[in-house]
Amino acid sequence: MAGIVGYGAYVPIYRIKVEDIAKVWSEDAESIKKGLNIREKSVPGRDEDAATIAVEAARRAIQHADLEGTDMGAVYVGSESHPYAVKPTATVVAQAIEAGSRLMAADLEFACKAGTAGIQMVMGLVDSKMIKYGMAIGSDTSQGRPGDALEYTASAGGAAFILGGEKKDMIANITHTVSYTSDTPDFWRREGASFPSHGGRFTGEPGYFRHITGATKLLFEQTGFKPSDFDYAVFHQPNGKFPINVAAQLGFEMRQIEPGLMTPIIGNTYSGASMIGLASTLDVARPGQRIMVTSFGSGAGSDSFAIEVTENIDAKRDRIEPVREMVSKHKTYVDYSVYLKNRGSITKT
Amino acid sequence: MERASASLWRKIRSRYNLVGNECQNCNTPYFPQRVVCRKCGRNSKMVEKQFSGNGEIYSFTTVRVPPDTFKDEAPYFIGVIRLEEGPMVEGHVIDNGIAPKIGTKVRMQFRKMYVDGQEGLIYYSFKFEPL
Numbered sequence: 001m002a003g004i005v006g007y008g009a010y011v012p013i014y015r016i017k018v019e020d021i022a023k024v025w026s027e028d029a030e031s032i033k034k035g036l037n038i039r040e041k042s043v044p045g046r047d048e049d050a051a052t053i054a055v056e057a058a059r060r061a062i063q064h065a066d067l068e069g070t071d072m073g074a075v076y077v078g079s080e081s082h083p084y085a086v087k088p089t090a091t092v093v094a095q096a097i098e099a100g101s102r103l104m105a106a107d108l109e110f111a112c113k114a115g116t117a118g119i120q121m122v123m124g125l126v127d128s129k130m131i132k133y134g135m136a137i138g139s140d141t142s143q144g145r146p147g148d149a150l151e152y153t154a155s156a157g158g159a160a161f162i163l164g165g166e167k168k169d170m171i172a173n174i175t176h177t178v179s180y181t182s183d184t185p186d187f188w189r190r191e192g193a194s195f196p197s198h199g200g201r202f203t204g205e206p207g208y209f210r211h212i213t214g215a216t217k218l219l220f221e222q223t224g225f226k227p228s229d230f231d232y233a234v235f236h237q238p239n240g241k242f243p244i245n246v247a248a249q250l251g252f253e254m255r256q257i258e259p260g261l262m263t264p265i266i267g268n269t270y271s272g273a274s275m276i277g278l279a280s281t282l283d284v285a286r287p288g289q290r291i292m293v294t295s296f297g298s299g300a301g302s303d304s305f306a307i308e309v310t311e312n313i314d315a316k317r318d319r320i321e322p323v324r325e326m327v328s329k330h331k332t333y334v335d336y337s338v339y340l341k342n343r344g345s346i347t348k349t
Numbered sequence: 350m351e352r353a354s355a356s357l358w359r360k361i362r363s364r365y366n367l368v369g370n371e372c373q374n375c376n377t378p379y380f381p382q383r384v385v386c387r388k389c390g391r392n393s394k395m396v397e398k399q400f401s402g403n404g405e406i407y408s409f410t411t412v413r414v415p416p417d418t419f420k421d422e423a424p425y426f427i428g429v430i431r432l433e434e435g436p437m438v439e440g441h442v443i444d445n446g447i448a449p450k451i452g453t454k455v456r457m458q459f460r461k462m463y464v465d466g467q468e469g470l471i472y473y474s475f476k477f478e479p480l
Contacts, residue, residue: 013446047441048460049471092473330445341421
């Protein structure tokens, strides 16, 4: 099957602490930090959106893979914050990596799992030999209504993965993938609405947990794998608590999910979340190790992947800054008013 | 909506990727592109060149009284960047918490430059991030 040839992640440098949001709404920061297992979240710059984040991630992936933009036969961008309702983000990305015009490109939307849906689509094109390389991106500047619980987690970031079919290129083989999908009204945003709505506690059991466990168990059923067969696991992370709970439910240990658990320090990057987690895990994974990834998108569905790291990973390791280093080294804190300005919620008259 | 999409479209490659050109006769690089080399005149052999986006701040200023286009950005930095390949480029310097100084190393980032109202186009371009 197709494998990962290169990857790149990008998280905006701005951060806001839970305390700064809680102060505005007279809420108890400590209980929110403990309840959601989150300390701070990334905030996009005023001049950043899902397209600029996708481009930065894509450029890092190209550098990591040591390929040219023109090598890409497809570019798919998954997001729930595409800058245009009609005009693709994917064409902006393709132009910005100088991919030329001879490629397939489209925008995808499936809440927080549109990026991993893109990985599956590119895998199909590579495995059927329609293209040699393709890129799947998950990128978001996610929205949270002021005062809503989502405001503490909805953040910005993205990751890009280049997939190919030749063993000599691959840093990791994707040995199997499955999806688990149902019509579940846990979280939505209507056309033209500025902020998403959600079903509160309903987003948990019938949404996140049912689909993540459904996809992961299906992967186990079809492959014969069990949790102990994997060195690492990455789950979608809408907050810092859900992935820890679902990992425990499925029989994974904390040490398996720690490298990919990024939400406590960057927030929920929506379409970027499980992909940034995978990028961070690949930063530390060694040849021969196995990684399991299960994304989740409201509406609802999960994509699950079994991945095996190859010996090629070490040769490419130093080409880009590791995700955790990027996130911890490049950050500057903003207060709530600058956060509102960066989000475009307040403007000069 | 104020601006025509054709003017955006014509500049996409230079704005997205710092694509300028170079005279193959004397190896002088240019950004933005020139039809004729300043040095070689009618002997010019101009070919496209994509610049790395790495450079250093040659000069900069803080804009506190901006044009309407950037009214929500002010105060912001505008710099003259000497690219490592030679040409000088004017561009926005991103406020990333590192105070720009003459000689500060920078690298190109892909950012929104201008949003044409509620219904117009979004103009993307290079900006420079201090390192």
